[in-house]
Amino acid sequence: MTTTDTTTDLEDFRLRVRDFLARNAKRVDAAGDEESQDGETVDYLTGARVWQNSLFDAGFSGLSWPKEYGGQSLTMHHQRVFNEEANGYVMPSSPFMVTLGMCAPTLLQYGTEEQRRTHVPKMLRGDEIWCQLFSEPGAGSDVAGLTTKAVRDGDEWVINGQKVWTSGAHFADYGLIVTRTNPEVPKHKGITMFIVDMKSPGVTVRPLRQMSGGSGFNEVFFDDVRVPAANLVGEIDNGWMAAIGTLMNERVSIGAGGGGLGRGTGTAQFDRLAELATKVGRIDDGAARTELASIYVEERLLAILSERMRAGLKAGKAPGPEGSIAKLSGSELGRRVADMAMSLLAESGQAWTDGEDDSLHWAQTLLGSPGGAIAGGTPEIMRNILGERSLGLPKEPQVDRDIPFKDTRTN
Amino acid sequence: MSDMSEEREALRGAVADYLDANFPIDTVHRIANGKESVAADEWSKVAQGLGLAGLVIPEEFGGQGAGFGELGVVLQEFGRTLAPLPMLSSAALGTLPFLLSTDDAVRRPYLEALAAGSAPAALALTEESDSWPQAPQATTAVQSGDHWHVSGAKHYVLDNGGATFYVVSAATAHGIGLFVVDGADVVRTELHAIDLTRPQANIAFDQAPAVALVVHVGDELTRLQDLAAILVSSEQLGGADAVMRMFVEYAKIRVQFGRIIGSFQAIKHMCANTLVEVEKARGAAEDAADRAAEGEPDLALAASLAKVATSEAYTNATLTNIRVHGGIGYTWEHPAHLYFRRSRSTSALFGTPAEHREALLVGLGY
Numbered sequence: 006m007t008t009t010d011t012t013t014d015l016e017d018f019r020l021r022v023r024d025f026l027a028r029n030a031k032r033v034d035a036a037g038d039e040e041s042q043d044g045e046t047v048d049y050l051t052g053a054r055v056w057q058n059s060l061f062d063a064g065f066s067g068l069s070w071p072k073e074y075g076g077q078s079l080t081m082h083h084q085r086v087f088n089e090e091a092n093g094y095v096m097p098s099s100p101f102m103v104t105l106g107m108c109a110p111t112l113l114q115y116g117t118e119e120q121r122r123t124h125v126p127k128m129l130r131g132d133e134i135w136c137q138l139f140s141e142p143g144a145g146s147d148v149a150g151l152t153t154k155a156v157r158d159g160d161e162w163v164i165n166g167q168k169v170w171t172s173g174a175h176f177a178d179y180g181l182i183v184t185r186t187n188p189e190v191p192k193h194k195g196i197t198m199f200i201v202d203m204k205s206p207g208v209t210v211r212p213l214r215q216m217s218g219g220s221g222f223n224e225v226f227f228d229d230v231r232v233p234a235a236n237l238v239g240e241i242d243n244g245w246m247a248a249i250g251t252l253m254n255e256r257v258s259i260g261a262g263g264g265g266l267g268r269g270t271g272t273a274q275f276d277r278l279a280e281l282a283t284k285v286g287r288i289d290d291g292a293a294r295t296e297l298a299s300i301y302v303e304e305r306l307l308a309i310l311s312e313r314m315r316a317g318l319k320a321g322k323a324p325g326p327e328g329s330i331a332k333l334s335g336s337e338l339g340r341r342v343a344d345m346a347m348s349l350l351a352e353s354g355q356a357w358t359d360g361e362d363d364s365l366h367w368a369q370t371l372l373g374s375p376g377g378a379i380a381g382g383t384p385e386i387m388r389n390i391l392g393e394r395s396l397g398l399p400k401e402p403q404v405d406r407d408i409p410f411k412d413t414r415t416n
Numbered sequence: 417m418s419d420m421s422e423e424r425e426a427l428r429g430a431v432a433d434y435l436d437a438n439f440p441i442d443t444v445h446r447i448a449n450g451k452e453s454v455a456a457d458e459w460s461k462v463a464q465g466l467g468l469a470g471l472v473i474p475e476e477f478g479g480q481g482a483g484f485g486e487l488g489v490v491l492q493e494f495g496r497t498l499a500p501l502p503m504l505s506s507a508a509l510g511t512l513p514f515l516l517s518t519d520d521a522v523r524r525p526y527l528e529a530l531a532a533g534s535a536p537a538a539l540a541l542t543e544e545s546d547s548w549p550q551a552p553q554a555t556t557a558v559q560s561g562d563h564w565h566v567s568g569a570k571h572y573v574l575d576n577g578g579a580t581f582y583v584v585s586a587a588t589a590h591g592i593g594l595f596v597v598d599g600a601d602v603v604r605t606e607l608h609a610i611d612l613t614r615p616q617a618n619i620a621f622d623q624a625p626a627v628a629l630v631v632h633v634g635d636e637l638t639r640l641q642d643l644a645a646i647l648v649s650s651e652q653l654g655g656a657d658a659v660m661r662m663f664v665e666y667a668k669i670r671v672q673f674g675r676i677i678g679s680f681q682a683i684k685h686m687c688a689n690t691l692v693e694v695e696k697a698r699g700a701a702e703d704a705a706d707r708a709a710e711g712e713p714d715l716a717l718a719a720s721l722a723k724v725a726t727s728e729a730y731t732n733a734t735l736t737n738i739r740v741h742g743g744i745g746y747t748w749e750h751p752a753h754l755y756f757r758r759s760r761s762t763s764a765l766f767g768t769p770a771e772h773r774e775a776l777l778v779g780l781g782y
Contacts, residue, residue: 283782294774294777297777298776298777330695388688389685389688392678392685392687392688392691395688396687398664398678398684399668400679
């Protein structure tokens with residue numbers, strides 16, 4: 006450890022965090038199941054904004070982010086201390102995950118100075134919520150196959166098309182959208198990214214109900230939506246680079262609670278499962294112990310990995326394909342946790358009466374777990390990314406890479 | 417922080433240069449086959465040249481005064497190359513008990529000899545290997561006047577073919593202590609080991625003269641074993657990483673069905689799965705080594721986590737290595753089996769993944 010963060014400095018910081026949390030945050034046990042809500046309610050959203058406001062005003066938002074954009078310019082050691090102290094408290098931060106985990110880092114990396122100064126501090130304070138408009142009905146794993154069009158008209162661009170799987174579009178103030186601006190060139194070379202005001206005329210948001218019953222995602226329709234040219238992020242027709250940046254941040258975010266948001270020291274799932282195993286009398290069962298310990302191991306490995314990724318980000322490295330490791334491991338862990346809980350609960354996991362909160366909680370976890378593997382990129386796409394970008398293995402032969410987009414086969 | 421990681425990378429580079437020049441895998445393979453041997457003075461030359469024998473020994477005893485973070489980096493390199501030198505057995509495991517001792521008068525001559533590379537030591541704790549952590553069951557130490565004598569036997573000792581000193585745990589009338597026994601006073605039985613690149617032995621001793629290093633070791637015995645598991649994990653991590661590089665390189669040049677095989681998703685995804693496991697294991701092993709370096713009082717959870725993660729990443733990687741190589745991968749001449757063997761051996765030593773899982777739950781209060 007070097008000179009910048011002395012032990013005293015960190016200890017002072019720890020005491021400040023502890024004091025702040027004690028006075029402003031709710032303990033997990035006292036708070037019920039709030040954090041597991043899928044489609045955020047108005048009350049939850051309001052509460053989350055109030056929380057994020059207070060976090061920002063007390064100087065605990067964006068700990069490792071640059072001061073000039075509203076952050077604190079502190080170290081990963083501070084983030085680690087915050088996370089340790091936050092363990093056991095409810096962090097109503099899910100409405101800001103896309104904003105802080107994906108959109109803000111993209112603006113920091115590819116946005117104009119004005120875009121950064123205008124939006125990032127408001128994002129950190131919870132005053133602006135953003136969404137990410139990437140996936141389309143015809144462009145899932147192959148996002149670069151998108152067909153939502155943007156056409157220039159004087160000082161504006163006119164957007165037409167449809168996005169889908171857009172988390173939080175129903176309460177977002179702004180969105181980052183990727184559009185087709187040139188169909189005459191190969192697919193990766195004619196894509197442009199814009200900031201779009203979600204209150205613009207022509208934007209229609211429709212909630213999409215998932216298999217879990219929740220409605221955190223949306224379909225978003227764009228009918229002649231006009232966007233000022235100053236909302237361009239990065240370069241015209243070169244938006245794929247920025248999109249990749251956002252997607253890498255997304256994987257970090259989904260897999261490891263990245264961005265400016267805190268996350269506990271990483272054994273919350275294990276703690277709850279161990280408690281369940283004790284309650285149902287299986288804590289001494291050899292098979293249950295093996296799986297329980299494996300879940301602890303995976304959860305801790307993921308926590309260490311995300312801490313190291315955040316340290317890398319702080320050191321100025323753009324998130325690499327390592328985010329895919331977190332994404333893959335996080336969704337695999339989610340599946341194992343749900344499976345183990347269902348095994349422990351047996352019959353009482355599949356039907357219950359009012360007030361059987363364990364059953365309800367784990368049923369929600371179970372029904373959310375398949376989606377966790379798909380959202381943000383399937384495990385197979387993650388493995389391709391790791392194989393190709395991290396390990397340098399050659400791609401499968403590609404039939405659509407070097408021909409104009411308009412000549413490729415689409416859905 | 418960056419200074420520290422730069423220093424570590426410089427150390428890694430120096431050690432890698434030495435190992436690549438002197439112990440390329442073909443040479444290691446010939447040594448394992450008994451067709452070549454390591455020069456008798458190689459270890460003392462390394463001790464003087466690179467300062468590896470006394471890497472973590474304080475400077476006042478002739479060592480380098482480095483920490484467990486640096487030791488972890490060096491062990492990764494030895495794990496990568498399988499170099500048959502007593503880096504793990506003496507400079508890491510054999511040295512640990514002397515670092516726990518606070519009795520300078522007793523430990524000084526040993527530490528100075530260890531640092532010079534002239535008298536390798538070995539750590540001998542295991543008796544009947546059925547639980548983790550282990551406590552001596554049948555080995556006893558008896559004091560008469562100023563002298564101690566130990567009797568008993570230790571198993572699965574990594575001693576590089578014969579150590580000058582063995583540090584054994586033994587029960588006394590008052591608890592458990594750590595004692596130094598001269599290599600000349602033990603009966604050594606070389607074992608048939610699945611790992612062809614590292615000798616292992618059982619040792620037996622009957623009323624052998626012993627020096628009391630730590631008369632009453634208490635909780636430090638657990639710490640000693642946690643540190644041992646952490647150090648073995650570092651070595652395993654280096655092996656896992658090396659094996660991954662080996663098969664990824666092969667997947668980039670081998671052609672079947674008119675294509676580089678690494679372009680097939682079936683192969684690519686096997687490679688990616690290994691990367692996932694290795695990077696997570698790297699986090700756990702380096703986190704544990706850093707905690708050890710910072711002197712964290714209780715290392716049990718970090719040690720068990722690291723040992724589970726690196727053991728499984730390594731064993732799985734060595735299997736994938738053979739599969740990606742196909743037919744050549746399971747021949748005697750190909751080095752893949754040397755790593756496969758090392759991974760299985762080190763998984764079993766210092767606590768199996770299953771034992772460490774159980775230790776984790778117990779440590780967490782379940």
